Amino acid sequence: MVRRSLTVSFTLALLLVAPLVSLAADPLVVSIWGGNWKDTVERIVAKPFTAKTGIPVEFEVGGTLDRLAKARVSKAAPLVDITLTTSHVGRLYISDGLFEKLDMAKLPNAKDLAREALRSDSHVGVWAYVYTIAYRPDVVKADITKWADLWDPKLKDKIGMPDFDPSHIITISALLEGGDEVNWQKGQERLKRLKPNIAAFFSTDARSQDLMKTGEAPIQVMLSINAFHLIDQGLNVKVITPTDKPGIVGIDTMAIMAGTKKSAAAHEFINFALSREIQEQLVAAFKAGPTNLKAAVPANLRGQAGVFTSPAEWKDRGYIMNDDVRAKTLPAWKEWFNANIVAK
Amino acid sequence: MIARGAALLLLAFLTLPTIVVIAASFNPTAILSFPPDGLSLRWYENALTYPQFRRAAVNTVIVTAASVAVALPIGTAAALALVRYPVPAPGAWNALLLSPLVIPGVAAGLGLLILAARLGLLANRSVLVVAHVVLVLPFVIRSVMVSVANLDPMMERAAASLGARPWRVFWRVTLPLLRPGLFAAVLFAVIVSANEFVVSLFISTRVTEILPVAMFTYVVNYTDPTMAALSTLFIAATFVVVFVADRLLRLATMFQIEDPR
């Protein structure tokens, strides 16, 4: 009995280990955030792309920074072909030599992009949004119209914000004190005074949504796309365009990993995502701004926070931080933020 | 009376999360509410059809089976050696073989991540298997050692004196007598491997990830009760395994809990 089971388990082990050596079917692998992000890109970009080209697409999901860490350690043999990340973290990939230079001849749709969407010769923006204030008017009885309102003592223990990337609130605090992302120290004291109003920090989108749903943090410094997603789920959320300082613009970008064997297919995928038709669908699904200026934006989205439709709007309606400064200062910001704002 | 009340209360504490998970899994809407506005099986359907869960389930079976198959002979040999033979510095061996229990999983995971990436093996299940073998070995060795200690060497000597050659003695006498320890070892190894999370989190990709990692990814990305449905299935399966194991192995004896005389 024992002998037989041993023999069986050995045979089984051999049978199982054998196929490990060869990896099955060879899809185009896209690295992206999980949840709504992956689901939407899969539905709107990947499925039609596969239908059109016959190239299967798979997704590797993770957070912004842990995907960068994995990309760094596997630089010699990249696990993914395309990476979607924020424009400034894209800078970190580039300084590590992780992105391949894009061949613009293979991206004909790039000529329709807003100038601001061409972040470098290695990564291009696919959609835009702002970090702004979103709140539940049914829970918060105050009228919030500008960034400075967040400091109102009436909002004690009401505000939620991300702890993985504090660059927005740090920059806003600096802007309100006459500084900017370079002279961010100018806003430090102001930001410390916000502490009593902060109810919670979130590390994931899921957690942010939860805090809003349960009313634990009914005011949040939030990605406009996520705020609109909550409205779609039937929650009474108001997304504002602050009147004192603009929202902080975020541009999510696509890039091709250096060393990929599927550079041609990857270019095709990116070009497809930048096409007018796909951009229009992404705009409708995310309620984000298109980077392709030819994409038509439905009337109800025009003028919404983060939805920029013309070169002029790109320039005036949001604050675009310097990618390089943002990428390089992020560790210092996080350290200061963790020690002075998150810690009790 | 007070003691009994306290015991019941603590038992309730122990089972509370299980009950809440089961209740949540039948919630009809994505936003949880209690009491629920009805019952629904949609999250079970979602859990069973979510492609990444399916793939992870297959990976779990493969990785667990392979690591148990590798760890069992190594662990048995180690247990025999540690109990039977005068190995030099037995204390050091003991400590080394049990060290995976003490080394923080995060540190081990990071180390393996870098090593696997260097070797270009990050997209390969073999890294997971190696890690799991190391992690389950202490449990295998511990379980088999108990049986080895209870094994009377006279039985083997008797077989040898009747002319059986060493291999035959091993196959025909030693192994069958070690059966309880081997079964316990397999039970522990399967459970530890199928639930391993921390080390696996660092060294898996979408192709190789096992269920606990896929579940973690789901929890941090979605708030709907799909995880509650999957957890309920997981808990049910565990109850069945533990129940059957109790019947077959007399778990109380295995954990050295005996009848009060």
Add this chain to the structure above:
Amino acid sequence: MLEFIPGSLRMGGFTDRNFRSILTPQYLRYIWDTIVLSAATTVLTLVASYPLAYALARTRSPARRSLLLILTLAPFFTGAIVRTYAWMLVLGNSFIRWPVKLLFEPAGVLIGLVHFSMPAMILILGAAISHINPAYERAAASLGARPARVFWRVTFPLSMPGMVSGSLVIFAWTFSAFATPELLGGGRVKMIANVVKDLALDSFNWPGSAAFAVVALALTLALLAVVGRALGRTPA
């Protein structure tokens, strides 16, 4: 396995810079929090597990023993993720309205850690209590001691070795906890393992991360040795 980490860092020689960089008040605070949480978990787990271990060891009904054992073992074998997710549901405000905040607070992490540690403690204590010869208890009773007195003067002291080894195991286990504080701490309550991960994957400070891991490992072993010696036993 730790030696893989320094070996892959492309560093020029050894330096104590990495150790100094993590010996700042902020990081020492994480170490202190971890020690406090681990100690609290150990004590609470011991208190909460004892009655159940006693019932498991001393019940005369095999059916009841089996039931207790299955209810103890099932959570033990369900794995960290399922159990921690379950606690997220219990502690979050979507299901039960708690008067005080529990999720993403030290109290919530503590509850999760105690629940996670109880099965192991119950098994270790159960074995220890079951090995106490009931003849001692009967002797004390026959000399007129009341049940409570028998328990406190005979059973409890004799179960001390089990309590010590159980506590050491739980302390070491909790000290390297990752999943429970990661999910129930929500980034606000961090233990050493979470900081090691953050340093490596979020701040890309691999040397700092490795140094912190080494400090953690050394601390665990040192604490276990000290506590073990103080209690007159070496860590099992």
